[in-house]
Amino acid sequence: MLYKLIFNLLLICCTAGYSKGYHLNSIQIVSKSNGIIVSLKTDSLPNENNISAWQANSGWFYITLYEGKLHQTKKLEKEIDNDIIDFQIIETKESLQIGLKVKEPIENFDFSFSDKKSTIVASLHYSTTYFAQMKSENMNNKIRRNKGIPYGIRTWLNITGTGLIISGIVENESNSTNQKTISGLTILVTTFLLDKILKDF
Numbered sequence: 001m002l003y004k005l006i007f008n009l010l011l012i013c014c015t016a017g018y019s020k021g022y023h024l025n026s027i028q029i030v031s032k033s034n035g036i037i038v039s040l041k042t043d044s045l046p047n048e049n050n051i052s053a054w055q056a057n058s059g060w061f062y063i064t065l066y067e068g069k070l071h072q073t074k075k076l077e078k079e080i081d082n083d084i085i086d087f088q089i090i091e092t093k094e095s096l097q098i099g100l101k102v103k104e105p106i107e108n109f110d111f112s113f114s115d116k117k118s119t120i121v122a123s124l125h126y127s128t129t130y131f132a133q134m135k136s137e138n139m140n141n142k143i144r145r146n147k148g149i150p151y152g153i154r155t156w157l158n159i160t161g162t163g164l165i166i167s168g169i170v171e172n173e174s175n176s177t178n179q180k181t182i183s184g185l186t187i188l189v190t191t192f193l194l195d196k197i198l199k200d201f
Helices: 002-017 128-145 151-171 179-200
Strands: 022-032 035-042 051-055 060-066 068-070 077-080 086-091 095-101 106-114 119-126
Touching (some): 022 095, 035 095, 051 106, 068 086, 068 095, 151 179
Parallel strands (some): 022 077
Antiparallel strands (some): 022 035, 086 095, 106 119
């Protein structure tokens, strides 16, 4: 009976020592203009064939780590970008499933592995159509920001300033510059400088 008990204990220890699997220690998700970078740090790197990913119609993108596990006593370190709408981890007997709810569907993705850091990096890319749209919107916003003083206001200020200068010259009988001329020059110079500053801002 004693020999059988010792044998069973040795069998359990050996099985635990050679059991498959790896643990996820931390996860970092960073949102970029053209996609998302997901960094997964593990205690040992899995086989490349043990990782898969897909885009669901519900707006969720899933990464599955076959044979992956969470630590039972150690809390998972998480750093999730605010642009990620929602995040979840589902653990089963066979795998870990990481779910990200993103603002745009992921069209392409690829995985890279760092043996030195025991890290898996998933590069998720939005569609080229969405990226082109974002680039166009950014350009339009930049153009709108760099217009300076609105055309109507700038024209009105220039006309007002010029009118005051002409009126001051006409009314002025001496060689000294009167108040209207000074006001007109001030308006023109201020309009020019303010327009220049706003365009360069």
